[in-house]
Amino acid sequence: MQAKRALPISLLAIAGALAIATGIAAAEPPCHLDRIAEWPTRTERNQLLVDGAVNGQPVIVKLDTGATRTIILRPAALKLGLTLHQTRSRLYGVGGEADLELAWVDELAIGEIRRQSWRLLVAGGRDRDEGIAVLLGEDFFEKFDVEFDLAHNAVRLYHPVACSDRSLVYWASGGVSEVEMEAVDGGRPQIVLSVKVNGHSVSALLDSGTQSSLLNLSDAAAAGITPETAGVVPVGKVGGLGRKSVTTWLGTFQSVSIGNEIVRDAALPFADLYKDATYTPRGSFIPRRAETLQPMLLGADFLRAHRVLVLHSQRKIYFTYAGGRVFTWAASARGSSQPKQGP
Numbered sequence: 001m002q003a004k005r006a007l008p009i010s011l012l013a014i015a016g017a018l019a020i021a022t023g024i025a026a027a028e029p030p031c032h033l034d035r036i037a038e039w040p041t042r043t044e045r046n047q048l049l050v051d052g053a054v055n056g057q058p059v060i061v062k063l064d065t066g067a068t069r070t071i072i073l074r075p076a077a078l079k080l081g082l083t084l085h086q087t088r089s090r091l092y093g094v095g096g097e098a099d100l101e102l103a104w105v106d107e108l109a110i111g112e113i114r115r116q117s118w119r120l121l122v123a124g125g126r127d128r129d130e131g132i133a134v135l136l137g138e139d140f141f142e143k144f145d146v147e148f149d150l151a152h153n154a155v156r157l158y159h160p161v162a163c164s165d166r167s168l169v170y171w172a173s174g175g176v177s178e179v180e181m182e183a184v185d186g187g188r189p190q191i192v193l194s195v196k197v198n199g200h201s202v203s204a205l206l207d208s209g210t211q212s213s214l215l216n217l218s219d220a221a222a223a224g225i226t227p228e229t230a231g232v233v234p235v236g237k238v239g240g241l242g243r244k245s246v247t248t249w250l251g252t253f254q255s256v257s258i259g260n261e262i263v264r265d266a267a268l269p270f271a272d273l274y275k276d277a278t279y280t281p282r283g284s285f286i287p288r289r290a291e292t293l294q295p296m297l298l299g300a301d302f303l304r305a306h307r308v309l310v311l312h313s314q315r316k317i318y319f320t321y322a323g324g325r326v327f328t329w330a331a332s333a334r335g336s337s338q339p340k341q342g343p
Contacts, residue, residue, distance in 0.1 A: 031163040033170070036144060037112045039155045046211035046300045046328070048148075050155070052110040052134065054080055059133035061110055063155060065146075065310075066207025066297065067137035068188045070108075073124040076133035077103050084122055099123065108134065113157070115140070135209060138189040141310070148208070148308040151322045160313050169309060169318045177259035181315040191310060193317060195296055196257040197268075198223035202296045204258075206310070206317070210299035212269060213327050214238065214248070219295045220270035225251040235269060235329060246271045250329055258298075259319070263326050273297075301328040 039050045041063070052061040054072070057080055064071075077084060082103040089100045101122040108115045120134075144157040145168070160168060169176050182192040182203060191206035197215060200223040215223075225232065227249050237245040248271040256263045274293050305326045308319040 029162050031166055031168075032161050033145065033158040033163075033168055034161050036157040036159060037110075038157075039111050041150065041153050041155045043150065043153075043300070043304065046304070047132070048150070048155070048208050048300055048303070049132070050110055052108065054108055054133065055106050060131050061134045061136050062132045062209060064135040064207070064209030065138050065141055065191055066205055066209045067135050068190060069121050069139050070118075070137040071123050071135040072103060072105070072120045073133060073135070074101070074122050075124070077101075077122050080133070082122075110136070138191060141191075142189045142312050145313055146310045148303045148306075148310075150304050151307065160311070163313070165314050165316075167318060168311060169320065171307065172320045175320055177261045177319050179259040179317050181310075181312075181317060190294070191317070192294060193258070193298075195298070196255070197296070198225075198254050203294050204296035204298045205294035206302075206308075207297045207299055208303055210297045212238075212301050212329050213299040214273060214297045215268055215270040216274070216295040217270055217272040220251065220253075223253060225253060225270070238269075238271060246273060246275060256327070259317075261319075261321065266327050267329065268327050269329050302326060 042049050048063040050061050050063065052059050054076075059076065059080075072080075072082070074084075082105070085102040087100050087102055103120050103122050105118045105120050106116065108118055108120075145160055147154075147156040147158065149156065167176065167178070179193045182194065184190045184192055192203050193206065195202050195204040197219065200219065202215070202219045220226065227234070229251060232249050232251040235248050235250045238248050248269050250267055250269050253266045253268050254264070256266045256268065273295075305322060305324045306319040307322050308317065310317050
């Protein structure tokens with residue numbers, strides 16, 4: 001009787017491999033957002049605050065996507081007993097420059113998130129932030145996709161799974177605006193997007209640490225509004241970590257367009273934001289303005305009026321209108337800031 005021929009081992013291996021590969025393909029997970037953390041967030045004076053701890057000591061943390069690096073404020077660093085180290089670096093922004101020091105933090109904890117052995121910048125010589133200790137910057141947020149859901153007092157951190165470039169706005173099926181994030185220097189992470197003010201294109205920094213959105217003086221002028229324009233009024237001064245402050249005016253702009261959302265008759269403050277943010281390079285006598293400073297700041301007022309998903313993984317921002325005035329200023333009760341969807 002003739003014996004049956006066995007399949008060669010190589011063919012058996014190939015068949016087994018195909019079966020395994022088919023099983024893996026069928027088991028691929030659907031696109032979803034893997035939630036890493038949800039932080040209860042409160043708003044005080046239009047500042048987004050969460051509770052945290054530095055080296056086990058409770059602190060108040062301000063969410064500040066406008067800061068390229070996380071900063072611990074100097075009064076808090078001293079109160080926490082941190083050792084400060086001098087640097088030759090400066091921080092530039094609204095209000096000019098600020099000296100920088102360094103401090104080593106064993107652990108910064110916020111909810112489920114723990115960041116250990118972190119060398120933080122130290123800045124700010126005045127305890128004017130009413131107990132705020134840490135400005136959590138974009139160097140932290142860029143590692144996640146971030147949802148600002150301030151209507152429900154929450155900020156959520158995600159990692160996407162098998163999503164490629166799909167829209168991940170899970171809370172709405174329509175009325176969603178989308179805008180690309182502009183390319184930035186990888187060493188100075190920022191969330192930058194394009195905005196049109198009265199048809200004039202400006203780069204805007206999504207800055208959760210700024211209480212009210214602001215436009216630079218020269219770009220307001222390019223959009224047809226100056227301090228001398230009829231109806232424009234001075235509304236005080238604004239500042240940052242720098243030593244100085246800048247005079248601010250409030251003007252009504254015909255339109256502000258972000259993605260496919262248009263805000264008509266927007267009462268928007270403007271100022272010469274970076275007039276004191278200058279430095280003199282070595283070997284030169286000519287002062288220069290600091291680089292990477294954006295001409296518009298989209299602040300916490302914008303975030304409060306929207307539900308926003310910042311997808312660092314896709315370099316895109318999605319948002320839906322949540323209600324209320326998009327641009328607010330404490331001294332202002334005029335102007336329409338109700339957005340409409342449009343091209």
